[in-house]
Amino acid sequence: MENYHKELDRTFGALSDPTRRAILTRLEREDRVSVSELARPFAIKLPAVMKHLAVLQEAGLVMRSKVGRTVTVQLSPEPIREAMDWLRRYERFWSASLDRLAAYAEGKEAEMEEKGG
């Protein structure tokens, strides 16, 4: 459980930066992008982009591969899926609970109406 939360921390931490989110959004649209191409839209220098990529890679959000002299980056969505699963657990918990809450309260209401009538 501890490791699981460390992974979640890393995922959310990696996602907490606008440049890194912009990188991920682009990689979501395009399958493989070279590092220099990724850096192009940003006002920051290539080494700064490399740092962001390192954070994303550390969190397991992207994978790097080298073809010849070109390094390309690719999305690895598993950690986001885990973060989403974590949120879905809460959703399942409350959704099921509130369904039963509604059924219980509606039963009570029917009882009261019977008594009243």
Add this chain to the structure above:
Amino acid sequence: MTSLTIVRRIRARPSLVFDAITTPEGITRWWGPDDGPVLLAETDLRVGGRYRVRFRMLDGTEHESSGEYLEVVRPERLAMSWRWAGGEDPGQSLVEIDLRAIAEGTELTFTHSRLHDEETRRSHEAGWNGALDKLERHFLASLEHGGAK
């Protein structure tokens, strides 16, 4: 998405719904993600009072959450802090329940927020406002589309 909102329409008056949410008798009848039993329900319904609920799921695991009542306005509104026992999810989150009288009974708006609070705080410090939500929805949509669930 570090918060969760659910809206339900219930064919019962708000005071009945409110009592179902805040009394041990009511809580034992509905609390938990499956049909496993509620093992313990304690409520001290006043601002600053505490609640504690323990339940067992059908898979045999037991879970407990507790917190403090922050707002108690019968039958309209309830706010309480939320914490899982045993470090299941570290950190404290916030549960808010608003009950609005409507023709058919009650419209219940449930919000669980400040989930993963530490990261939310850090993100806000980094100047982020809601963009993470958007990104996650984006990814969620593509993941569901890809059948990765």
